[in-house]
Amino acid sequence: MDPTTGILSQWQFAITSIYHFFFVPLTLGLSVLVAIMETMYLRTGQVMFKRMTKFWGNLFIINFAMGVVTGIVQEFQFGMNWSEYSRYVGDVFGAPLAIEALLAFFLESTFLGLWIFGWDKLSKGMHLAAIWLVAIGSTLSAYWILVANSFMQSPVGFVEENGRLVLQDFGALLTNPYVWGQFSHTIFSGYTTGAFFVIGISAYHILRRHQSDLFKRSFQIAAVFGVIAVFLVVLVGHNQAQRMVQLQPMKIAAAEGLLETENPASFSLLTVIDQKTLTPKVSIRIPRILSLLAYNRLDGEVKGINELQASFEAQHGPGNYIPSIWMTYWAFRVMVGAGFLMLLLAAYALYRTMRNQLTAKTWLLGIFPFALFLPYLANSSGWILTEMGRQPWVVYNYMRTADAFSPSLTPGMVIASLVSFTLVYGLLMGADIFLLAKYARAGAEPAGEKRTVEEETYWE
Secondary structure (H helix, E strand, O other): OOHHHHHHHHHHHHHHHHHHHHHHHHHHHHHHHHHHHHHHHHHHOOHHHHHHHHHHHHHHHHHHHHHHHHHHHHHHHHHHOOHHHHHHHHHHHHHHHHHHHHHHHHHHHHHHHHHHHOOOOOOHHHHHHHHHHHHHHHHHHHHHHHHHHHHHHOOOOEEEEOOEEEEOOHHHHHOOHHHHHHHHHHHHHHHHHHHHHHHHHHHHHHHOOOOHHHHHHHHHHHHHHHHHHHHHHHHHHHHHHHHHHHHOHHHHHHHOOOOOOEOOOOEEEEEEEEOOOOEEEEEEEEOOHHHHHHHOOOOOOEOOHHHHHHHHHHHHOOOOOOOOHHHHHHHHHHHHHHHHHHHHHHHHHHHHHHOOOOOOOOOOHHHHHHHOOHHHHHHHHHHHHHHHOOOOEEEOOOEEHHHOOOOOOOHHHHHHHHHHHHHHHHHHHHHHHHHHHHHHHHOOOOOOOOOOHHHHHHHO
């Protein structure tokens, strides 16, 4: 197979994946926030919470629709561009994907339809249950996708027969230790994305003194939700990094620019490595800190790139088993840097909320509409780290990416689909941003604060 075809297929999958993952975290987080807002409407009967629920719900629907469109293409690529991968692991990898589509996605989409069209047709309790089931469906959908991805990161529950991996223990697949770190990290990242989305747009309206009461309350809800979510992202991320030291030591070595095995291991402040010669051009490191992060103590061995490369060659034969050090190193730092900045901003948002200081004159409130983009930066760089750091493996230790492509593909075929997908997804992204911006700027429905006759009857 022409190596160019493989590279183009990787680019195509990377582009479509990143496009798709722009929408997924907001779906995870905003579904829960909308459900919380409607719960408050049900408990208090205040019309403001109904208006709040409908406003954020409309933005959720726009985002959800785009996520569905971009997600469908992902699975088609396994057969079109990655047929050797599908042949080799389809028996294992296909099971969680099928369950995700048949169970979680249909649960999510069915009850979203009931929620959209059921405002005046369902009872208040049933309508509230519908949006909570949407949130549960979104979470289950993420779980099944991450079961499949975690198998690629840390394969379990299979036997190899006739050149294929065959599912032997479905329970092992579901309880893969790797999946719980990925799942919790992804879910809390989604909650963080939803929180900063609500905080950013609410701050925009507060600064313009537009429907201030509604958006102050939205800001308050999201601030509390956001502080909890970001703290859990950092906590779970630390645990996930420690698991990575054990299960994917090459990924953490590349992420730290660690060429030689160290005990105790030093943490990189700035490292620049020439990947062709594996020599450091710049190396500024803090002694012992990487051991502390990896083992919660000041001593502990972290294997270096050179030793790991030799180990892979001894096990799998000659080849290059080192991922892109530059990409992995900086993706890790962008993700962590954005995460800690969000923790600081979320704490500040909560502080201003507790002091009841949410006005157009509040110091630094104007930064939150721009901070809305931080979780997207963290989410994208996190997935780049996850996937690029695993290279050259598509299934860790079992199948190389170079062996996973469809052998019948030609560069022309992939270029045509790559250009088409990029253009179409670019248009969809533009439409999504336009619609979200349009409805976000418009604000909630006019404030008819009097209850309708139906509401008066219900709440009496």
